[in-house]
Amino acid sequence: MSLVVQNLTVDHGAIRAINGVSFTVETGKLSAVIGANGAGKSTLLRTLSGLNKATEGSAQWGEHNLLSGKPESHVRSGVSHVSEGKSVVAELTVEENLDLGALWRRNKKEATETKQQVIELFPRLGERLGQRADTLSGGERQMLAIGRALMSKPNLLLLDEPSLGLAPLVIEQIFQTIRGIVDSMNLTVVLVEQNAMGALKIADTAVVLNLGHVATSGSAADLIADPAVRAAYLGY
Amino acid sequence: MVQFINMLLIGIGAGSIYALMAIAMVLVWRSTRVINFAQAGMALLSTYIGFELVQKTGNFWIALPLAMILGALFSALVEILLIRTLIKHSTSGPVAGIVPIIATLGLLGFIRAMIGFIWGNQDIQIQPPLSKVGFKFGEETISLSPMNLLVLLSVLAMVLVLGFIFQKTSLGLSLRASAYSPEIAQLAGIRVGAIRTIGWAIAGAAGAAAGLLQTVNGTGAVSPDSLEFSLLLTFGFIAAVIGGLESLPGAVLGAVVLGLVLAAVQIYISGTLVFIVAFALLLLVLLVRPQGFIGTKAGRRA
Numbered sequence: 314m315s316l317v318v319q320n321l322t323v324d325h326g327a328i329r330a331i332n333g334v335s336f337t338v339e340t341g342k343l344s345a346v347i348g349a350n351g352a353g354k355s356t357l358l359r360t361l362s363g364l365n366k367a368t369e370g371s372a373q374w375g376e377h378n379l380l381s382g383k384p385e386s387h388v389r390s391g392v393s394h395v396s397e398g399k400s401v402v403a404e405l406t407v408e409e410n411l412d413l414g415a416l417w418r419r420n421k422k423e424a425t426e427t428k429q430q431v432i433e434l435f436p437r438l439g440e441r442l443g444q445r446a447d448t449l450s451g452g453e454r455q456m457l458a459i460g461r462a463l464m465s466k467p468n469l470l471l472l473d474e475p476s477l478g479l480a481p482l483v484i485e486q487i488f489q490t491i492r493g494i495v496d497s498m499n500l501t502v503v504l505v506e507q508n509a510m511g512a513l514k515i516a517d518t519a520v521v522l523n524l525g526h527v528a529t530s531g532s533a534a535d536l537i538a539d540p541a542v543r544a545a546y547l548g549y
Numbered sequence: 550m551v552q553f554i555n556m557l558l559i560g561i562g563a564g565s566i567y568a569l570m571a572i573a574m575v576l577v578w579r580s581t582r583v584i585n586f587a588q589a590g591m592a593l594l595s596t597y598i599g600f601e602l603v604q605k606t607g608n609f610w611i612a613l614p615l616a617m618i619l620g621a622l623f624s625a626l627v628e629i630l631l632i633r634t635l636i637k638h639s640t641s642g643p644v645a646g647i648v649p650i651i652a653t654l655g656l657l658g659f660i661r662a663m664i665g666f667i668w669g670n671q672d673i674q675i676q677p678p679l680s681k682v683g684f685k686f687g688e689e690t691i692s693l694s695p696m697n698l699l700v701l702l703s704v705l706a707m708v709l710v711l712g713f714i715f716q717k718t719s720l721g722l723s724l725r726a727s728a729y730s731p732e733i734a735q736l737a738g739i740r741v742g743a744i745r746t747i748g749w750a751i752a753g754a755a756g757a758a759a760g761l762l763q764t765v766n767g768t769g770a771v772s773p774d775s776l777e778f779s780l781l782l783t784f785g786f787i788a789a790v791i792g793g794l795e796s797l798p799g800a801v802l803g804a805v806v807l808g809l810v811l812a813a814v815q816i817y818i819s820g821t822l823v824f825i826v827a828f829a830l831l832l833l834v835l836l837v838r839p840q841g842f843i844g845t846k847a848g849r850r851a
Contacts, residue, residue, distance in 0.1 A: 362736065388738035396736060404729045405722075413726050416719050417738035465738055 314375035315339045316361075316469060316501060321370035323353070323360050330356040332525040333370070338518065340468075343495045343502045345512035345533060347546055348522035354505040355397050357522070358471045361503070362394035363387045374469050389417060393467035397474050399454040401461065403447035407438055410446050410457055414464030424464070431460040434490070452483035456490070463494070469501045470494075476508045484508065488515050509546040513537050521546065555692040556816045557809070562697050563784075564808020565704040566766065569759035570785025571792060571800035572711065573752040578794055579728035580748030581632055582646075587653040588756050589782035590660035591627070595620035595757030596764050596771055596778075597664055600675050609678035613703075613761055617754040624753020625746050627656065632749070633742075665773040672770040675761075700766045707758060708801060711751070715797060724748060728795075759785070784811075787827055791834040793841025802842050 316338040323331040331353045338344040346354050359365040361372055363384040372379040377390045384394065393414070394400075401410050411431060415424035432439035435456040441449065446457060455475050462470060472491065476484040492515040495502050506512035513519055516533040521542060529542065536542045570588065577585040585591075595616045602612035632649050639648035679696040715721035726734040727744040735741050763781055764771050771777075784807060792803025807830065814826045834841065 364732065364735075384735045385738050385740050388736065394736050396732065400733050400736065402726050402730045402733050405726060409722055409726075412719075412722060413734070413737040413739070416723060461737060 314468070314501075316344075316372070316374050316503065318361070318372045319370055321357070321360065321372055322368045323356050323365055324368045325356070330525055331360065334520075334522070334525070334527050335370075336520045336527065336530055338501055338503060340501050341495070341499045342517040343492065343504060343515060345509075345516035345519040346503060346505045346522060347507075347509040347512055347519060348528070349546075350507070351524070352522040353525040354507075354522055355473055358394060358473050358503065358505050359396070362392060362396075362471055364394070364396075385417070388465050388467075391466070391468040392471065393462035393465045393469070394471040395458045395462045395473060395475065398477060399451065400458040400473075401446040401449075401454050404445065406443055406445055407449070407457055408442040410461050411438070411442075411464050414461040415466075418466070423466075427464055427466055431463050434463075434494070435460055451479050452487065455479065455487055459490070459494075463498075467500065469503075472502060472504045474505055474507055476506060476511060484511060488512070491515060510537075513547075551689050551691065552816060556812045558691060558693045558697070559816070560809035560812030561805060562693075562701055562766070562808070563812065564788075564805035565701050566759050566763045566781070567784045567788045567808055568708065568801045568804035569704060569755045569762070570781050571788035571804045572708070572797055573756040573759065574786055574789040575792070575794060575797060575800045576748050576752040576755070578789070580724070580745040581628065581636065581649070583632060583636075583649045583653065584786070585653045585752070586650070586782065587627070587656035587660060588752070588785070589778045590657040591620065591624055591753060592756040592760030592781065593771070593773070593775065593778045594623065594660050594664060595753070596675075596760035597668055597673070599757070599761040599764075600673050600771070603675055609675075609765065613758065616761055617757045620757025621750040621754040624756070625750040627753075628746050628749035631656065633745075661773045668773070670773055672772045675764050675769045675771070677765045677769055696766060700762045703758070703762060707755070711755075711797065720747070784827060787831045791831060791841055793843045796841070796843040799841055799843030806842075 319335045321331055321334045322329065334357065346357060348354055356365060360367050361379050363382055367380045374392060379387065379392065402413065411428055415427060418424045437453055438457055438460055446454065449457060459475065475487050475491065479487065488511050491502065491504065494500055504512055504516065513533045513536060518531065519533045519536050520530040521528040521536065529536065573588050574585060577583055598619050599612050599616035602615050603609055606612055631652060635649040635652050639645050677696050679699055681694045681696045683690040683692055683694050715724060723734070723739045723744050724747065726737065727739060727741045731741050759781060760778065763777060767777060788804035788807045789800050791807065792799030807827065810830055811823050811827060814822050
């Protein structure tokens with residue numbers, strides 16, 4: 314199973330946000346999508362999870378066509394999306410936010426086991442199960458958002474700027490956790506990031522988007538070494 | 550002293566019925582961001598259906614839940630056939646967003662006209678299932694009859710059941726998450742469209758209960774242009790708004806406060822001031838605490 318995106322084009326009204334984007338992510342790999350503000354990174358993820366409609370192209374996750382159907386049916390096929398800006402429901406408690414991700418799952422026993430795993434992964438959440446999500450710190454909220462996505466037992470995880478608005482130390486921690494999840498759960502992850510260096514360091518492969526086009530792509534290590542990428546996106 | 554107790558009894562009794570109506574308005578607002586002015590019409594229709602069911606079954610307490618179920622189905626149909634389409638079509642232009650709300654005004658008129666067409670414009674009469682003579686304490690008769698008491702207990706039971714559903718069940722969690730953050734709910738796998746319809750259905754059931762209980766609690770008479778139902782809509786709406794419009798406990802609190810204030814005005818000052826005070830209270834709350842008794846400032850943004 315792999316994620317294959319081909320010639321994907323997405324319009325926001327008259328504006329073409331994504332223009333003929335193609336890339337592939339192999340199972341169990343972490344792929345970073347980097348690029349400046351307005352490069353179309355979030356639109357790309359929102360299209361893959363069914364929130365936005367594509368104009369042209371195709372996106373397959375194994376047998377599953379990501380361009381048809383609503384987000385709620387994608388979740389049932391193993392695709393979880395953590396949208397930009399700490400995707401938690403502020404008015405609900407930490408535990409309710411976690412439970413939310415597993416409501417659709419029939420097997421409640423398995424869902425409870427998943428919750429245990431998530432709490433082991435993020436012990437801070439375990440200590441705060443009864444608290445409202447809006448009492449959490451930024452880093453904890455991001456952990457909760459990822460935890461909620463994991464509750465749906467995904468095999469493809471779409472992460473939109475998990476580092477947004479977090480302190481450098483917390484960012485480091487979140488990135489390490491993401492890498493850990495990929496390795497321990499055999500997850501495939503598409504990580505959209507403004508923090509290009511941090512994302513490239515933990516990624517296997519990467520796609521650089523520029524104004525809706527793929528500027529370059531390849532292994533993360535190669536891109537870090539590429540002088541053009543360094544100059545344009547890594548700042549040195 | 551008796552007068553004071555009567556004020557409390559009348560206020561809480563009236564407030565409990567406003568509470569059902571306010572709950573209906575809040576549920577519809579939370580699920581689709583629509584103020585449903587047709588709520589009174591839908592409650593009226595359910596009351597007429599309840600009237601038919603009382604005739605058929607001969608028992609009000611069988612007719613009430615049946616009418617609530619039919620009220621829920623009707624409300625769900627309104628959401629699916631009318632509101633969903635209008636919301637989809639009113640995303641741009643000068644009236645974007647308010648088209649569904651205006652449509653509910655049209656629906657209110659439509660339902661009332663249909664009721665007149667089917668049942669005629671004369672009053673129908675629903676026989677109260679219990680005595681409406683107030684309990685006696687020594688020489689004094691207080692403003693609480695067996696009928697009033699049972700209405701109060703019915704509302705209390707419904708509010709408790711709703712509270713349980715919302716706080717303790719998966720359906721309740723889906724309803725809350727979809728109300729607060731539809732996109733995240735969707736990304737978590739919740740079928741938000743279906744949950745919206747369920748929100749409308751529960752509102753329809755609450756409205757049906759409000760209509761029938763108000764009718765048997767009052768004169769028992771109903772007509773298509775019933776003043777009581779216009780007041781039910783007005784007071785239910787005021788209660789919902791002063792309660793914060795987002796919150797079910799807020800709706801109940803708003804309704805009880807409104808009921809008590811109006812009862813106090815009626816008993817201690819004059820019945821003619823009731824409307825002025827009701828709207829003055831609405832304006833006062835909006836000026837002093839626009840987010841309502843229970844409600845966050847952010848909640849009102851939508």
